[in-house]
């Protein structure tokens with residue numbers, strides 16, 4: 001392949017000093033794509049990427065640039081946006097800082113690729129989607145959970161008709177996040193402050209929305225109970241603070257087609273399952289339990305017939321009734337896989353489903369979840385549109 005046949009796309013990467021921006025987007029995605037010589041398009045040509053690192057700390061950016069041999073970095077977002085060599089604006093900032101930066105990037109005519117949630121309210125999320133449509137710029141929103149090996153195996157099971165009619169989905173997500181006093185917390189403290197854009201509902205419900213709508217059906221309503229189980233936490237500097245944002249949410253979702261999904265999200269649960277997230281899907285013909293990587297199934301022909309008897313200890317080994325689903329595929333890092341698809345769609349000008357409107361639906365579910373919890377009632381989700 002000749003060099004001249006490779007198009008280089010400049011990407012403004014804002015928030016690379018953060019956990020997601022650095023690890024998943026810069027190192028595991030953009031630098032990995034660059035190192036492999038870009039991606040190949042159907043016509044045999046190649047597209048590669050060139051990042052400019054953006055943030056508010058010159059020292060952090062200079063260190064990252066030096067560590068990875070990256071030529072360009074700046075603390076001046078406006079200057080980067082004004083420079084036509086950078087075609088895509090990618091945002092991994094704290095949630096609170098996102099919408100204003102994306103607004104500027106759209107005004108500068110850049111294509112957008114962003115972490116979730118896309119904004120702090122549905123109104124703002126829709127506003128961004130509308131601005132992008134009017135400006136005619138392509139948009140993409142991270143849908144990483146769909147690319148997890150376990151969820152890809154689940155998709156394969158669904159597509160094969162394994163479940164028959166899907167009845168219900170039970171999700172358990174979570175792990176113990178330390179309070180920060182006697183062991184440092186393993187998540188940033190802003191996650192536990194509503195005033196700083198935190199809360200497990202705004203963090204996880206956008207994920208649950210695209211997982212449900214892409215695998216099972218659109219979410220029609222939500223009933224959620226949020227809880228601040230642990231109010232006393234200690235921040236990155238060891239200073240005590242009061243957690244104002246929920247650290248757990250217990251949600252019931254009605255999906256199109258009558259499927260009922262129930263998903264618990266918690267940073268205050270000790271793990272007693274195989275993986276940090278697990279979904280059990282029950283259908284008329286079979287059931288599956290999938291996690292980040294694993295997936296196991298039980299067909300109706302292999303389903304035992306338990307009879308409840310409180311007088312007798314049950315010796316049946318229920319775990320043994322499940323069969324492991326084989327990998328049968330090579331699963332790339334999900335963030336990188338989605339970046340590759342987005343870049344191909346950007347260059348080819350094809351429709352991209354995981355756009356700012358899809359992101360707005362995720363924000364809608366989070367907002368409705370918070371409303372449901374505050375009002376103690378089920379909240380319906382009207383279809384969103386840009387018109």
Ligand SMILES: NC(=O)C1=CN([C@@H]2O[C@H](COP(=O)(O)OP(=O)(O)OC[C@H]3O[C@@H](n4cnc5c(N)ncnc54)[C@H](OP(=O)(O)O)[C@@H]3O)[C@@H](O)[C@H]2O)C=CC1
Pocket residue numbers: 014015016017018019020021055056057060092093094095097115116117142144188203
């Ligand atoms: N898809 C997924 O699985 C996940 C997605 N996320 C999402 O990614 C985003 C970032 O989360 P995470 O990486 O955990 O957060 P971090 O706190 O690790 O990183 C936040 C980034 O935002 C920058 N920043 C912080 N405050 C401001 C501000 N006021 N103005 C401008 N920049 C600011 C930080 O810069 P500095 O270094 O200078 O402080 C840093 O680069 C969130 O929106 C979150 O919802 C998070 C986790 C997983």
Ligand SMILES: O=C1CO[C@H](CO)[C@@H](O)[C@@H]1O
Pocket residue numbers: 203204207
């Ligand atoms: O968005 C997210 C998805 O899953 C991750 C695992 O806890 C979280 O870190 C996160 O904030």
